[in-house]
Amino acid sequence: xxxxxxxxxxxxxxxxxxxxxxxxxxxxxxxxxxxxxxxxxxxxxxxxxxxxxxxxxxxxxxxxxxxxxxxxxxxxxxxxxxxxxxxxxxxxxxxxxxxxxxxxxxxxxxxxxxxxxxxxxxxxxxxxxxxxxxxxxxxxxxxxxxxxxxxxxxxxxxxxxxxxxxxxxxxxxxxxxxxxxxxxxxxxxxxxxxxxxxxxxxxxxxxxxxxxxxxxxxxxxxxxxxxxxxxxxxxxxxxxxxxxxxxxxxxxxxxxxxxxxxxxx
Amino acid sequence: xxxxxxxxxxxxxxxxxxxxxxxxxxxxxxxxxxxxxxxxxxxxxxxxxxxxxxxxxxxxxxxxxxxxxxxxxxxxxxxxxxxxxxxxxxxxxxxxxxxxxxxxxxxxxxxxxxxxxxxxxxxxxxxxxxxxxxxxxxxxxxxxxxxxxxxxxxxxxxxxxxxxxxxxxxxxxxxxxxxxxxxxxxxxxxxxxxxxxxxxxxxxxxxxxxxxxxxxxxxxxxxxxxxxxxxxxxxxxxxxxxxxxxxxxxxxxxxxxxxxxxxxx
DNA sequence: CAGTGGTCTAGACCACTGG
DNA sequence: CAGTGGTCTAGACCACTGC
Numbered sequence: 001x002x003x004x005x006x007x008x009x010x011x012x013x014x015x016x017x018x019x020x021x022x023x024x025x026x027x028x029x030x031x032x033x034x035x036x037x038x039x040x041x042x043x044x045x046x047x048x049x050x051x052x053x054x055x056x057x058x059x060x061x062x063x064x065x066x067x068x069x070x071x072x073x074x075x076x077x078x079x080x081x082x083x084x085x086x087x088x089x090x091x092x093x094x095x096x097x098x099x100x101x102x103x104x105x106x107x108x109x110x111x112x113x114x115x116x117x118x119x120x121x122x123x124x125x126x127x128x129x130x131x132x133x134x135x136x137x138x139x140x141x142x143x144x145x146x147x148x149x150x151x152x153x154x155x156x157x158x159x160x161x162x163x164x165x166x167x168x169x170x171x172x173x174x175x176x177x178x179x180x181x182x183x184x185x186x187x188x189x190x191x192x193x194x195x196x197x198x199x200x201x202x203x204x205x206x207x208x209x210x211x212x213x214x215x216x217x218x219x220x221x222x223x224x225x226x227x228x229x230x231x232x233x234x235x236x237x238x239x240x241x242x243x244x245x246x247x248x249x250x251x252x253x254x255x256x257x258x259x260x261x262x263x264x265x
Numbered sequence: 266x267x268x269x270x271x272x273x274x275x276x277x278x279x280x281x282x283x284x285x286x287x288x289x290x291x292x293x294x295x296x297x298x299x300x301x302x303x304x305x306x307x308x309x310x311x312x313x314x315x316x317x318x319x320x321x322x323x324x325x326x327x328x329x330x331x332x333x334x335x336x337x338x339x340x341x342x343x344x345x346x347x348x349x350x351x352x353x354x355x356x357x358x359x360x361x362x363x364x365x366x367x368x369x370x371x372x373x374x375x376x377x378x379x380x381x382x383x384x385x386x387x388x389x390x391x392x393x394x395x396x397x398x399x400x401x402x403x404x405x406x407x408x409x410x411x412x413x414x415x416x417x418x419x420x421x422x423x424x425x426x427x428x429x430x431x432x433x434x435x436x437x438x439x440x441x442x443x444x445x446x447x448x449x450x451x452x453x454x455x456x457x458x459x460x461x462x463x464x465x466x467x468x469x470x471x472x473x474x475x476x477x478x479x480x481x482x483x484x485x486x487x488x489x490x491x492x493x494x495x496x497x498x499x500x501x502x503x504x505x506x507x508x509x510x511x512x513x514x515x516x517x518x519x520x521x522x523x524x525x526x527x528x529x530x
Numbered sequence: 531c532a533g534t535g536g537t538c539t540a541g542a543c544c545a546c547t548g549g
Numbered sequence: 550c551a552g553t554g555g556t557c558t559a560g561a562c563c564a565c566t567g568c
Contacts, residue, residue: 028563028564030563032537053553056553058553066538067538067540068540069538073537073538075554086554087546087553088545088547089547089548089554091547091554108529204530205529206529207526207527208529209524210475210497210524211497211525212495212520213477228493230496231495232475232476232477259474259475261474262527263470263471264371264373264471264473265470296557331557334557334558334559351534351536352535354533354567355533355565355567356534356535356566
C-alpha cells in the first residue's frame with residue numbers, strides 16, 4: 001500500500017500548495033506532525049485529562065488511518081516535550097504535576113550539600129494574596145492589557161527552617177477565577193497540581209531571566225538577611241499549550257546554602 | 266529475516282545473562298544502543314573529526330550488519346545530544362564549535378534588549394595565563410589530584426565597551442600541553458574551537474552552579490563596578506565524551522544590562 | 531542524475547504489566 | 550494470558566543537495 005491516509009495527505013498537499021503560492025514557503029509537513037497536532041488538540045481540549053491514559057498506539061493508528069509507526073513518532077515527540085509519559089506494558093499517559101515525585105517542576109534551586117530529596121519538603125508561608133488591576137509591567141509578559149484583573153500572591157519558602165525564597169506570583173484573573181489564599185494555604189502538593197486539577201491549566205514550559213541584585217528592606221525582612229545582601233533574582237514566565245503565558249513569577253533566592261543548577265548541552 | 270545481526274545479538278544475550286547472574290539486573294540493551302555506543306567510540310577515537318561527515322546510514326548499516334532503521338535510531342539520539350548534525354541531502358556531520366554561527370556554545374548571558382547577534386561579538390582581553398599546581402578545590406572538580414599541573418587563565422569579556430564578564434578558566438595540564446596566552450590572544454573564534462582543532466578536546470555538555478555574591482576589590486576593578494555590587498557567580502564544569510571533566514570556569518557576570526536566560530521544560 | 535537524509539508502511543517479535 | 554509500549558526489519562517513496 002502506498003499510503004492509506006489519502007484524505008489527510010490530500011489536505012496537506014492542498015495546504016502546501018496554498019502556502020506555496022501565498023508565501024513561497026513549501027512548508028512541507030510530514031504526516032506524523034499532523035498526527036502530533038491532532039493529539040495535541042485532544043490534550044488541549046481535555047479529551048484526555050492529566051494522569052489519564054490516552055488511547056493505545058494501535059487505536060490512534062486506526063482512528064487517524066495511519067500506521068502504528070507514524071503515531072509512534074508523533075507520540076515520541078510529545079513525550080520528549082514532557083506532555084505525555086510512556087509506560088511500557090501499561091500505556092501512554094497525559095503528563096501531570098499531581099504526582100508528588102516531582103515536587104517542584106521548574107525549581108532549579110539545589111542545596112549545596114546533597115540533593116533536593118535529602119532536605120525534605122519546603123515549608124510554605126503565604127504572606128499576601130489579592131486581586132488587582134495589572135500594571136503595564138505585569139500585563140505585558142502575561143499578554144494581558146493594563147488594567148485587566150490579575151491575582152497576586154506573595155509567599156516565602158523555607159528549607160529546614162531557613163527562609164530561602166521570597167516570590168511574587170501573578171496569575172490572569174480569568175482562568176484562575178475563584179482562587180483564594182485559603183485554598184492555596186490548605187492545598188497539599190505543588191501549586192501547579194492545584195492549577196491543573198481545579199482550573200484545568202497545565203504548565204508546559206517556562207522561561208527564566210536571572211540576575212543578581214541587592215536585598216531591599218522587604219526582601220531583607222522576609223529572608224532574614226541584611227539589607228544589601230546579594231540575592232538571585234529569578235523572573236519566570238510559565239506557558240500552557242500554544243505558548244500561552246499563564247503565570248509570571250518574580251523570585252528572590254538566597255544562595256548562601258543553595259545554588260541554581262543548570263545543565264547545558 | 267528474523268535478525269541479521271546474529272553476532273551482535275549473541276554478544277548482547279551473553280552479556281545480559283552474565284549481568285543477570287551477577288546482579289539480578291537484566292540490563293537489556295537494545296541493538297540501536299549498541300550501535301550508538303560503537304559510533305560514539307569512533308567519535309571519541311577521532312575516526313571522524315569535527316566538521317567531517319560520518320559514513321552514510323546505508324554504509325553504517327552494512328558495516329554493523331543491521332538495518333538502516335536501526336542505525337537511524339542510533340544517530341537520532343546522537344543528534345539529539347548535539348554530538349552529530351544531520352543535513353538532509355548532504356549527510357551526517359560530527360558536531361563542531363568551529364562554525365562561528367554559534368559564538369558561545371554554553372554562554373547563556375543575553376542583552377536585556379535585543380538578542381545576542383544584535384550586539385556583535387564580545388571584546389576579549391586576557392589578563393593572566395599561567396601554569397600552576399592545582400589546589401584541592403580546583404583539582405576535585407576536574408578529577409585531578411591536588412598538585413597536578415593545571416593551566417589557569419583569567420580574562421574579561423566586554424560588550425559594546427562595557428566589561429561584563431570576568432572569568433577564571435582552569436584546564437588540565439596534560440591534554441592542553443603547549444597552550445599559551447599568546448595562542449589564545451591571537452586566536453579568532455570561540456575558545457572551544459581552538460580546543461577542538463589544536464588539542465582534540467571536544468566539549469560535549471556542561472553543568473553550571475549559579476549564585477549571587479558581592480563584588481570584591483578585584484572584580485570591582487575589572488568590571489568597573491563599586492565594591493559590594495551584586496554579581497552573578499557562575500561556576501561551570503564542561504565535559505568531553507564519557508563525562509570526563511575537562512574545564513572548570515568561574516565567572517562573574519554583571520547583570521545590569523544583561524541577564525542569564527534559561528529555558529525550562 | 532545519483533546519493534543523502536526523511537517519511538511511511540506492514541509485519542514480526544520482545545519486554546513489561548496486570549488480571 | 551492478552552494488551553501495552555519497545556525494537557527491528559525490509560522496502561517504498563519523498564525532499565534536498567550537488568554534480
